[in-house]
Amino acid sequence: MDATARHSHRPHGPIADDYTIDQAWERYSPAEHARWDLLHARQVRMLRQRACPEFLQALDRLALSDGGIPHFGRLSERLAARTGWQVVAVPDLVPDPVFFEHLANRRFPAGAFIRGADQLDYLQEPDVFHDVFGHVPMLADPVFADFMQAYGAAGLAAARAGRIDRLARLYWYTVEFGLVRGSRGDDLRIYGAGILSSARESVYALEDPAPRRIGFRADRVMRTRYRIDDLQQVYFVIDDFDQLLDSLQGDREPLYARAAAGPELSPEAVESDDMLHILHAQAAE
Ligand code: HBI
Ligand code: FE
Incomplete structure (x- = not known):
């Protein structure tokens, strides 16, 4: 498939x-509908033991699997x-201001086109699978929904x-690539849409x-640079979604000041204040 085919659905209106x-x-x-069904089935299988419960519950409640690309x-x-x-x-x-204006009004802008058959795993542009399968289920969680509006x-x-x-x-290290502690306390679960929409x-x-x-x-996250063209070198782990919402509520000036006070870090860097999570064996599929 070439680039034209990839954007075959791109509407002309x-x-x-x-x-x-x-x-x-x-x-x-x-x-195109069949491609959604394929991606959906593959990711649901991947994510049963890996996504956070809020995401899995919303997949069912929003009926994202009732056949083909959602309306x-x-x-x-x-x-x-x-x-x-x-x-x-x-x-x-x-553009950023347009994106923010939508979120502030509880509208999620989703790409309408679907990735090509040659790009099933990852692409940089936001297509309907990334945006709707990856992002939309989390918006059914009340706390996460408030965080997105606050963002x-x-x-x-x-x-x-x-x-x-x-x-x-x-945004990158939470909404796109965030991990959350699981109910056992030592296991990790995925809530970031960039991960949820990529099998690899x-x-x-x-x-x-x-x-x-x-x-x-x-503030540590805000000092950390990121790359958009490869697997991530660092993930940040939240305790729960209240922690996210709290980070943006009230006066944000102290947060920006703390972020400005520390050094800029590469994705590989580790600081003395960092709480590193040790890998435990995760449940297999
Ligand atoms: N537009 N459609 C779309 N989707 C995004 O995720 C998006 C965007 N514009 C800007 C943007 N993201 C980010 O750069 C902002 O969070 C800063
Ligand atoms: Fe995204």
Whole structure:
């Protein structure tokens, strides 16, 4: 498949000021729906013992597996009934302020196109599998849903102040690549959409000895650079979703000040304050 085929569904209709488009659900081909079903089945199998319970529960409740690429309108009704969030279609990455404005209003902008058959594992652009399978289930959790809205509000303020970089790192290491402690206390579970939508990283993030797994501190995360083109070298582990929400609630100035006070770190770096998680054998599939 070439690049044109990969974006075969990309709708031709008008793009609104807020970058939303018509999902044009009836225009997906049978092959595109079948690709969703394949990716969905494969990831559910991978994630039964690896994703956090909030994600697994929402997969069922939102009926993301009722056959083919979800219809955003019908999905939004189910999601809004739980947490007031909606899913809107966008063509691709949208500019940061537009992205923040959507999140601050409890709208998740999701790519409408689906990855090509030659890119089943990972691609950098947000397609419908990453956005809807990876991100949307977590939005059915009330605490996580509030965190995402708080992130949007923080982003709008940071954009006005010209300092989005540190906030983007927080998003990367939580919403995209976050791990959470499991109910046993010593086991780890996935909640980050970048991992949840990648078969390879789902195993690597929990079971490979190569990356570091460090207890979450928001200012520490904000000092850590990230790469978008490879498996991660570091994951940050939260205790629960309240810890995320708390990091952005109230006055954020002390957080930005703490982040500015310490050194910038590469993804491989370890600091003396870091709480390193030791790998325990995870339950096999
Ligand atoms: N646009 N569609 C889309 N999806 C994203 O995840 C996204 C975006 N624009 C900006 C962005 N993410 C991030 O760079 C911000 O969190 C900073
Ligand atoms: Fe994402």
